[in-house]
Amino acid sequence: MQDPRMEDELVIASSPTDDGISCWDLHTGAEHLRYKLCSSPPHGLASVAGRFLASSQLRNPKSSASGTILYWSWNKPQPEVKSFPAEAIKPLVSNSQGTYLAGGGVSGDIYFWEVATGKLLKKWHAHYRAITCLVFNDDQSLLISGAEDGCVRVWSLFLIFDEVRRAEAKHLFEYSFNEHSLRVTDVKTGYGGCNAIIVSASEDRTCKVWSLSRGNLLKNIVFPSIIDAISLDPGEHVFYAGGRDGKIYIAGLSAPGASNSSYGNHIIGSMSEHSKAITCLASSADGFLLVSGSEDGMIRVWDTRTRNITRIFRHTKGPINNVLVIRQLQNTSPRTSNHTLASPLRRHGAPLPSPLEKFVNSADENAYVKVFINPHTTSNQHLDSSYITVQTMENQIKELQQQGSSAAAEVDVERLKSEQQRSLQMIQQWKTMYDNLHQFCVDELLDPSHPGISSGQPM
Structure with missing residues (x-):
């Protein structure tokens, strides 16, 4: 079993x-x-x-x-x-x-x-x-x-x-x-x-x-x-x-x-x-x-x-x-x-996406294409919303902005909060690496068995 x-x-x-x-x-x-x-x-x-x-x-x-x-x-x-x-x-x-x-x-x-x-x-x-x-x-x-x-x-x-x-x-x-x-x-x-x-x-x-x-x-x-x-x-x-x-x-x-x-x-x-x-x-x-x-x-x-x-x-x-x-x-x-x-x-009968295109769209057909390259994150949830494109999401934000609603501002605030959180995490990781490296160097210099110290020779 x-x-x-x-x-x-x-x-x-x-x-x-x-x-x-x-x-x-x-x-x-x-x-x-x-x-x-x-x-x-x-x-x-x-x-x-x-x-x-x-x-x-x-x-x-x-x-x-x-x-x-x-x-x-x-x-x-x-x-x-x-x-x-x-x-x-x-x-x-x-x-x-x-x-x-x-x-x-x-x-x-x-x-x-x-x-x-x-x-x-x-x-x-x-x-x-x-x-x-x-x-x-x-x-x-x-x-x-x-x-x-x-x-x-x-x-x-x-x-x-x-x-x-x-x-x-x-x-x-x-x-x-x-x-x-x-x-x-x-x-x-x-x-x-x-x-x-x-x-x-x-x-x-x-x-x-x-x-x-x-x-x-x-x-x-x-x-x-x-x-x-x-x-x-x-x-x-x-x-x-x-x-x-x-x-x-x-x-x-x-x-x-x-x-x-x-x-x-x-x-x-x-x-x-x-x-x-x-x-x-x-x-x-x-x-x-x-x-x-x-x-x-x-x-x-x-x-x-x-x-x-x-x-x-x-x-x-x-x-x-x-x-x-x-x-x-x-x-x-x-x-x-x-x-x-x-x-x-x-179970859910999720439809398959559209066929793949043969050629890249021309400029008039597609004003711009923005691709979001996101670092890999693991999740225990399966989201059908992963099929939503970045361009679709930005169009939705623009529509909300044109309507003068507060929803668009909330989306922007959440995005900034997420970017700030990632920046803080990166800063913390670099700080930890620096502290570890500094401690390693101190330990090496204070180690009595270090050849430069035991012999009395300058480092």
Whole structure:
């Protein structure tokens, strides 16, 4: 019986061969509805804040204009919304709030849509060749892309949407990491906002660890096989790398350069059970379970503490190329039976948003587009109001101001109070850091064992 304190998590898997999308409960193994008509590329499956599924589709890989993007609600097996972007989209990713979708084109362009309206807010040329993977950092202010040109680039959304700074900048990216010699296959980021690390994998058989704060390479790890998928442990002590030889390698992030493993430096072990190449990896929220998908059509769940398999799922006949682990919303999805989970969409019938636009609106069609890039915050409540756009909210404020009501003033006051509170919190954090640093320096200087003091030599 499942521990009632355990959060409900779903395993969602897709295939490139039109075998649809499968869905299981991670902890009980119960199978949910299977979703049809999906042939997604690697990194082309996304959960939009747990409200619905989105996937890019490549019906004809040889044609750059044959792609679509499909939406599925939780309670219907067929896709309900179909979009036709200007070109075929490979990777597709949503920010954690589900307000934006970013897609990487085969031309090397990045597309940035607003989910609620389907508006294409921005499009920019990011790489010389097709984009292979996209990921937001944990505070949602950065978008990291990898491509067939072997390059990993970091994009500040503040710069992308600031027309003045954008016109003055020499280039749009914050960093461009060019050390991979072949196609980038996967990218993951750690915690810490702009001070996090990035781990990238490539067909050159290396995984590289980058520093976002310094913009440099921290580690270069060579593997016995090409790595197509990586998953970063929540504690960031290790990361898992899925190889084309069917092995999952465990690489230490804080381990010394030398290793007792026969695989090479920084590789501290492996797990092997798949008969074919491992194509995708995902971790549970607590990091104790690792989910791997393979070309053999099997999905295995590993206990990272014992390195043993705890559960096996099978996805129809085709290979697996995408696997997600997502949380169910606790307050809106009670368990209705031993094998059924009533999702919020199933209960409330929330409509799916409009199709995504093909082109950016012209100036006369859209006087201005303002995007609110908000640092990630966690909430126990699921708000349908997350579909309200910033432009809609500001229009409402203007209407209230024109009516001369006090409501608009109250909105402005609340906004100022919120900004003041954030500023005070930041000041307090800096003060605490300063006090800690000052105390550390004092302790070091007064420590009798300090070499400069014990020898009587000046510091």
